[in-house]
Amino acid sequence: MGERNxxxxxxxxxxxxxxxxxxxxxSTCVKLEGENPFPWDVTIKYKGLKVIRSAGxxxxxxxxxxxxxxxxxxxxxxxx
Numbered sequence: 001m002g003e004r005n006x007x008x009x010x011x012x013x014x015x016x017x018x019x020x021x022x023x024x025x026x027s028t029c030v031k032l033e034g035e036n037p038f039p040w041d042v043t044i045k046y047k048g049l050k051v052i053r054s055a056g057x058x059x060x061x062x063x064x065x066x067x068x069x070x071x072x073x074x075x076x077x078x079x080x
């Protein structure tokens with residue numbers, strides 16, 4: 001219930017990531033599960049890793065610009 005578009009007005013990041021179905025282990029390893037429940041794309045950046053979670057797919061882009069597209073809803077670990 002904080003200020004709009006401010007991190008302090010946001011739900012706890014861990015809870016948000018769990019709802020989103022993303023668990024980051026390191027900058028080269030991420031677990032994806034389910035689908036994006038939000039009507040907009042969500043982009044997460046972590047130490048050169050970029051995860052773009054859309055309605056029907058997730059794109060994982062590593063720091064070396066290699067990318068992987070995941071379309072399955074099953075739990076999937078993506079690593080470099």
